[in-house]
Amino acid sequence: MDYILIAAGLIGLFLGGDALVRGSVGIARRMAISPLLIGLTVVGFGTSTPELLVSVQAALGGVPDIALGNVIGSNIANILLIGGLTALVWPIRVSGATLRRDLSVMVLAAAVLLPIFLTGAVGRLSGVALLLALVGYLVWAYLRPGDAVAEDHDASPSPAVLVSLGWVLVGLVALMFGARFLVDGATEIARGFGVSEAFIGLTIVAVGTSLPELATSVTAALRRQSEIAIGNIVGSNVFNVLGILGVTAIITPIPVAPRFASFDLPMMLAASVVLAVLLLTRPVIGRGVGCCLLIAYAGYVWLAQ
Template sequence: MINEILLVLGGLALLVLGGDLLVRGAVNLALKLGMTPLVVGLTVVAFGTSAPELLVSLSAALQGSSGIAMGNVVGSNIANVLVILGVTALISVIVTKGHDLRESWAMMIGASVLLIALSFAGEIGRLQGVILLLALGAVLWRQLSTGRAEPGELEGAALGAGWGKIIFWLVAGLIALPIGANLLVTGATVIAREFGISETVIGLTLVAIGTSLPELAASVAAALRGRADMALGNVVGSNIFNILAILGITTVVAPLTVPPEMLRLDLWVMLGSSLLLAPFLFRSLSLTRIVGAAFVLAYGTYAWILL
């Protein structure tokens, strides 16, 4: 048990370091390429922090553990909104005014509804995986084609670092995050199984939280650097990537069986938690510390129901 605890602590340390490096590199990349930090958060940072979900889901699918593979994605999307944004708001109020994420939010809702529709078949096979990847291509094209910054928009957003530093920060962050998540999930999963927790519940909670920690590290780092737009973009972008990219790639490699209990509760919780963001994005309301506490409490209630 001591070895597993050390793995968890080591994983957490790498996640915090990797999150800070990735955000630093991504903001500077936005300055260099003339892209808004919001779009970089929706693409570069979102894909990088979703890397652990891809590794875990692929590994689980190849081992025949559909519960962990599906639970990892669905649980991560729930945790991204309720835990990641909740904890980030507790640390630093997230101001949404001036950061237009309405279209990206609609894409996230569309991806969630598509996943639910595909899940009713009881299995997400290779054809469904191709459909998810085609939808991902459309999303990426739309994000990148509309993500050019206006003159002066990036002024003061980054430090103007050289390409060498930017590449180092991005590469180091992208390496540290999945390694840290893998260490944490490996240690935590062994500890959880010692207490007899089921595979699907492990995927929905423990593994999902573990693989969502890069999003937490990156979002907190972004908020503390005054980049609330990137913190929000990271979460929304990660949720889109988790469904369209992670499940798309995973199911093309190995079809997944949808656990029946997931259709009864978890997929709907995922959709409902995403819908919670609508009033904040459409009415430019800030995610205050009270809202953050409510989000975390909502996740605690959901986890209590599962356990």
């Protein structure tokens, strides 16, 4: 039964995330927002909704290791797993100048968690600070889009606003049910097999909630829209740290197990720095780099046990 719950949860998260992104992008295109800005905000944050719902459910359900593992593991999977697969599908070409601000925010968001985690808990005050930082970033991104003004090469007509709102509503409902099923199933399996809840959160739950990011980035790569693919990864990582941890901590403070501060968070920070360096120094992230990212992810999962 627990495996059925996990399967149902993953399907709900995948379909719900797809519907949410479909509706969000439709609304954004009606508002004439650029592709990179859509990737960094609407798509990036929209595909992170599963992580938000799962982390809140886990924290309220008394399994904080799954809540934290979901956020940290999702960010690592976004960079190493999804970034690697995206580069394998089609070499990534994005101007470093275009993403400099957003990559800096992603790295700083990861770095600011270090002193918070060392206190042993993410309290409500920290949650408010993280959420305010997210609001500031959103306002900054909207008012100063920088080079993110490239034309949208998708010539298909934009759907009506009501249709897009319908997709958003359907997506949110599917995500809520999917998150509940996934957390319940994963928690019971972890307890039954004696596997730590942190490891389950860092791997199974994290990859499961990252399925919308995977689908979105790979689809964007197939359409040769590197801006959407990378913007999705960077935007999701920013939202995971500032938005998801912020909201979850405001609802209920999250105790931090020592392993997160000593191993998992440094790994997330290192992966963030690697992605930033790659995008800022290389004109193209090819398939060779993509393979290296995938190997690094496999190594992390092995060490995380």
